[in-house]
Amino acid sequence: MEEKKNKTSEAKLMKGNEALAEAAIRAEIDAYFGYPITPQSEVLEYLEREVPKRHGLVLQAESEIASINMIYGAAGAGARVMTSSSGPGISLMQEGLSYIASAQLPCLVVNVVRGGPGLGTIQPSQGDYFQAVKGGGHGDYHLIVLAPASVQEMADFVFEGFRLAEKYRNPAMILTDGALGQMMEKVIQPEEGSLPKIATPWATTGKTKDRNHNIITSLFIKPEEMESVNHQLQEKYRKIEKNEVRFEEIKTEDADILLVAFGLSSRICQKTVDLGREKGIKIGLLRPITLYPYPYKRLNELADQVEFMMSVEMNAGQMVEDVRLAVEGKVPVYFTGRMGGMIPSPDDVLHEIESIIEKQNILQD
Amino acid sequence: MSIERPSTLDFPPDAEGMEMVYCRPDTLTDTPFHYCPGCGHSVVHRVLMEVVEELGIQDKTIGVAPVGCSVFAYHYMNVDMQEAAHGRASAVATGIKRVLPDKYVFSYQGDGDLAAIGTAETIHTVNRGENILMVFINNGIYGMTGGQMAPTSLLGQVTTTSPYGRDVKMVGHPIKIADLLVQLPGAHYVTRQAVHNPNAVRKLKKAFEKSFQYQKEGKGTCFVEVVSNCPSGWRMTPVESIKYLEETMFPAYPLGDLKVPEKV
Ligand SMILES: Cc1ncc(C[n+]2csc(CCOP(=O)(O)OP(=O)(O)O)c2C)c(N)n1
Ligand code: SF4
Ligand SMILES: [Mg+2]
Numbered sequence: 001m002e003e004k005k006n007k008t009s010e011a012k013l014m015k016g017n018e019a020l021a022e023a024a025i026r027a028e029i030d031a032y033f034g035y036p037i038t039p040q041s042e043v044l045e046y047l048e049r050e051v052p053k054r055h056g057l058v059l060q061a062e063s064e065i066a067s068i069n070m071i072y073g074a075a076g077a078g079a080r081v082m083t084s085s086s087g088p089g090i091s092l093m094q095e096g097l098s099y100i101a102s103a104q105l106p107c108l109v110v111n112v113v114r115g116g117p118g119l120g121t122i123q124p125s126q127g128d129y130f131q132a133v134k135g136g137g138h139g140d141y142h143l144i145v146l147a148p149a150s151v152q153e154m155a156d157f158v159f160e161g162f163r164l165a166e167k168y169r170n171p172a173m174i175l176t177d178g179a180l181g182q183m184m185e186k187v188i189q190p191e192e193g194s195l196p197k198i199a200t201p202w203a204t205t206g207k208t209k210d211r212n213h214n215i216i217t218s219l220f221i222k223p224e225e226m227e228s229v230n231h232q233l234q235e236k237y238r239k240i241e242k243n244e245v246r247f248e249e250i251k252t253e254d255a256d257i258l259l260v261a262f263g264l265s266s267r268i269c270q271k272t273v274d275l276g277r278e279k280g281i282k283i284g285l286l287r288p289i290t291l292y293p294y295p296y297k298r299l300n301e302l303a304d305q306v307e308f309m310m311s312v313e314m315n316a317g318q319m320v321e322d323v324r325l326a327v328e329g330k331v332p333v334y335f336t337g338r339m340g341g342m343i344p345s346p347d348d349v350l351h352e353i354e355s356i357i358e359k360q361n362i363l364q365d
Numbered sequence: 366m367s368i369e370r371p372s373t374l375d376f377p378p379d380a381e382g383m384e385m386v387y388c389r390p391d392t393l394t395d396t397p398f399h400y401c402p403g404c405g406h407s408v409v410h411r412v413l414m415e416v417v418e419e420l421g422i423q424d425k426t427i428g429v430a431p432v433g434c435s436v437f438a439y440h441y442m443n444v445d446m447q448e449a450a451h452g453r454a455s456a457v458a459t460g461i462k463r464v465l466p467d468k469y470v471f472s473y474q475g476d477g478d479l480a481a482i483g484t485a486e487t488i489h490t491v492n493r494g495e496n497i498l499m500v501f502i503n504n505g506i507y508g509m510t511g512g513q514m515a516p517t518s519l520l521g522q523v524t525t526t527s528p529y530g531r532d533v534k535m536v537g538h539p540i541k542i543a544d545l546l547v548q549l550p551g552a553h554y555v556t557r558q559a560v561h562n563p564n565a566v567r568k569l570k571k572a573f574e575k576s577f578q579y580q581k582e583g584k585g586t587c588f589v590e591v592v593s594n595c596p597s598g599w600r601m602t603p604v605e606s607i608k609y610l611e612e613t614m615f616p617a618y619p620l621g622d623l624k625v626p627e628k629v
Contacts, residue, residue, distance in 0.1 A: 030464050057463055061456070062489035069453035069486070073460025076447045077427065081460070099450050204445035204461065206424045206468055213394075215439045217430075217448035 009188050016154040017042035017181040019189070020084075020110060020174070023158035025050055026192040030079035031057040033067040035089060038122040039178035040112035043084045064089035068096030068109075075105040076216035078203030080162060084110035086178070087120060087128055090136075097171055098137030102218030102229070106165035108158065109143070110174045112181040115341030123341025124178035126263060129318040132175045133292040140230060142237050144172040144244065145291040147262040151185035159190045164244060166198045168236055175291060177314065179264050179343065237293075246289035247298060251277070255284025257353060258302055260323050261312040262288050264343065269312050271346035276353065283353065291319070299326035306331060308356065312349055313337040332360075390418040394443045403603020405593030406435050408560040409502060409569070413471070414442055416573040426469040427461050429454045433475035434508040434595075452483025455490035458497050469580055471498040476517040477507045480542040484516075487542065494551030494585035498576040501543070501588065504595040505614060512598035516540045519617055524598070539617065543590045547624045553585035555624040559592050559615070561607050584626065592618045 014022065021043045024032060032051070034044045047058040061067040067083045074081045085093065090111045100107060113128045115121040132145045144164045146157045157174050165172035207213040220226040248266075251273055252258065261269040266287040276283035286302065288295050303309070308331050311320035317335040324333045336352040338344045389395075392414035398407040417426050423444055430438040432451035439446035449457040454472040462470040479487050479501050490499070506524055507513040513526040517539050521530040531539075546552045556572050559565040569591060576587035592614050594606040601609060 031460070033460065059459075059463060062485055065453065066456040066459075066486055066489065069450060069456035070460035070463070072449070072453075073429070073447060073457035074464045075460075076457075077461045077464050079464035081464075095450055096453070103448075204427045204447055205465060206427060207443065207445045208424050213439075213443050214445045215448070216446070217439065219436060219448055 009191060011186040011188050013184055014151060014187045015042060015182060015184050016151045016176065017112065018046045019151045019155040019187045020158055021046035022050070022189055023155035024082050025054055025056065026190055027158050027162055027195045028080065028193060029056050029082050031059065031070075031074050031081045032083065033059050033061050033070040033074070033081070034083050035061050035064050035067055035085065037086045037089045039114055039124070039181050040084050040086050040110065042181070043110065043112075064092040065096065068093040068100070071107050071109075072096055072100050072103070072105060075100065075107045076103065076204055078200035078205055080106075080166075080197065082108040082110070082158075084112065086112050086114045087116045090128065090131065094131075094137035097143065098135075098139050098141060099218045100171045101137075101141035101143070101233075102139065103216050104169040104233075105171065105216065106162070106169050107171050108161040108165055108174065109171060110176065113175065113177045115339070121341040122178060124180070124264060124314065124343065125339070125341055126177060126265065126314040126318070127316075127339070128175065129291065129313070129315060132173055133294070133322075141233060142170075142240075142292050144168065144170055144240060144293075145175050146172065147175050147289060147291050148180060149263050149266050149287065151180065151183065151187045154180060155187050155189055159195050162195060168240055170236065170240070175263070177264050178341075241293040244290060245293045245295050245297070247295040248287040248289060250285040250287070252284035252286060252302060254282055255305070256282045256307050257284070258306045258309045259283060259285045259312055259349070260288070260299065260309055260319070261285065262291060262319065265312045265314055265337070268344060268346050269349060272349040272353070275346055275350050281353065281357070288319075294322050294326070296322070296326040299323060300328060300330070303327040303330035308332040308334060308360075310334040310336060310349075310353065310356075312344060314343060315339060390415050392418040392423050392443050394441055396440045398441060399437065400434065401597045403594065403596045403606060404434070405504065405560045405591065406502060408566060409500065409591050409593065410435075410438060410441050412560070412566060412570050413473075413500065413573055414444075416570060416577065417444060420574070420577055422469050422577065425467070426471070427465065429458045429461070429470070429472040431472070431474040431478040432509070433478050435473055435475065435502065436509065438473055452478050452481070453486055454478065455483065455495070455497075455499060456486045458499075459490055459493070459495050462495060462497050466496070469498075469577055471500060473500045474502070475508065476501070476503045476505065476515045480540050481516040484542075488546070488549070491546045491586045491588065492549045492551045494553070496580055496583050496585060498573070498580060498587045498589065501590040502593050503590055503618060504593045504598070505539070506595050506598040508595045508598045512595070512600070517542075519613065541618065543588060543623050546588055551585050552588055552624055553579055553626055554587040556588070556622045557590040557592060557618060557620050559610065559620055561594070561610050565620075579626070590618075592620065
């Protein structure tokens with residue numbers, strides 16, 4: 001049976017972008033609105049190919065401004081909706097995202113990051129970290145940000161993203177990069193239809209006699225009202241920070257040095273951990289899975305154990321600020337990385353560690 | 366939750382024996398309009414909501430408010446509504462309509478919203494033949510922000526940002542967006558109406574009725590422009606503004622149908 005086939009969970013070799021798009025169909029999105037941009041056009045292409053044969057709706061919009069506002073409208077009408085883009089397009093979406101955050105609408109936005117600033121390069125980057133985790137648009141708000149590190153997680157985090165977005169009525173973002181979008185790995189897809197929908201009594205579906213009219217808005221002209229909406233948002237963010245922090249630890253139990261890296265960089269660092277340990281340097285790795293909320297608490301605990309930390313990123317050093325915030329000056333926090341679409345190698349990172357060890361003359365009693 | 370609203374049918378209480386011939390439709394809330402005296406927005410709100418009431422589609426209608434003086438349209442229109450970012454109402458309406466194809470969806474926008482910052486969304490929404498009603502209030506000015514020049518301001522028109530009159534060499538001619546949209550096959554019905562007198566109001570009402578009928582039949586985009594006034598932005602009394610409409614605005618934006626569906 002055709003349907004059965006879609007539901008089986010055999011491992012399949014898939015491109016990151018296509019695994020994500022397939023997961024979106026399995027998450028039973030009602031609609032996807034998007035605009036082509038490298039390195040994520042496969043998402044739109046895959047959906048344009050598959051959705052008409054299966055279920056839901058896919059529409060190529062005239063711009064990312066239009067797509068994010070279509071997302072606003074459809075999410076406001078109670079639908080499960082998604083869009084995806086890369087740097088330049090995500091920048092165009094920032095106004096819309098601010099409105100969506102303020103109006104408290106759930107949706108999933110995927111940023112397959114490329115090197116910037118400007119038109120930049122189509123090569124992979126993590127240069128949009130600040131934009132993703134610190135708000136991005138105007139006003140005080142947060143996206144829930146998930147950072148996959150494998151093709152498997154590209155698929156899984158679609159489900160996780162919607163689960164969180166709908167639970168908190170908040171936009172969620174998958175922050176990935178061009179390499180994860182383009183690389184092929186084995187993936188076991190989440191089961192179709194296994195993501196229950198939450199009731200949306202607030203949605204604009206037509207005012208029935210038994211209720212007042214529903215309004216989706218981000219306009220609260222009286223400052224007292226605007227402040228109370230802000231309080232409500234902040235309360236929600238505290239709840240998210242309390243309940244939804246996700247991270248992975250690799251060989252941290254006995255680590256003297258801690259690498260902190262997300263997404264693709266974390267895979268590079270995993271190699272560095274092994275290379276270092278072969279040489280007798282006890283390196284561990286903490287990989288934040290949620291970039292917002294951020295694992296501040298765990299990093300602070302680890303600061304009592306290690307000699308120093310190093311944030312490894314494909315940018316000029318953005319997440320390192322959050323590591324420093326977490327550590328509260330207990331240990332030095334270093335940064336290493338490449339920019340503009342370049343990827344650091346495991347050896348590069350190890351070399352950096354070794355030169356710090358040498359300079360500081362630490363670890364040699 | 367049930368809503369406590371005095372029925373307009375037993376109001377006023379001492380009107381025994383009298384026939385109710387005019388009242389506030391259920392599709393308008395009790396909230397008094399905040400619009401300036403004489404402003405066309407309130408009349409258009411009322412006419413639109415009368416039509417929704419008379420067609421019995423209150424429970425199936427979803428509106429999108431713009432950024433502009435009518436940003437609070439959702440305070441008055443007693444239907445489910447969304448407030449869009451400046452210029453994006455038709456994209457928001459598209460999102461709603463695409464996931465709720467059986468509902469009636471309308472957008473409501475001013476000239477700055479629809480024909481300046483939102484031009485791309487306007488053209489592409491109509492080009493897709495999005496099965497919605499687009500209401501376009503053309504008052505030739507940015508009312509909400511205090512009377513700046515709009516894309517539709519007339520040549521020579523004095524505004525706060527064209528203090529020496531709109532200069533064609535600097536900012537070009539007023540844009541006749543409805544005339545442009547007529548060219549697009551997705552536009553099913555394009556008309557330019559007004560609300561400056563009772564006859565015009567009756568015609569506008571017909572235009573809305575037709576638009577909802579076409580939407581029901583899935584015909585494509587219906588675009589209803591209302592050439593309206595902005596006494597405050599124009600620095601005129603309401604009466605002067607009506608005269609200005611008749612003598613200056615209508616010659617530039619002639620009223621009437623621009624595109625009517627072919628009879629089959
Ligand atoms: C992105 C953005 N730019 C500018 C504004 C400021 N703004 C609010 S309303 C408006 C113009 C509205 O004029 P119009 O659409 O003609 O509506 P009217 O008030 O005349 O009915 C402007 C420029 C805004 N809210 N958002
Ligand atoms: S400023 Fe102009 S458009 Fe706005 S309410 Fe007043 S008269 Fe109407
Ligand atoms: Mg205007």
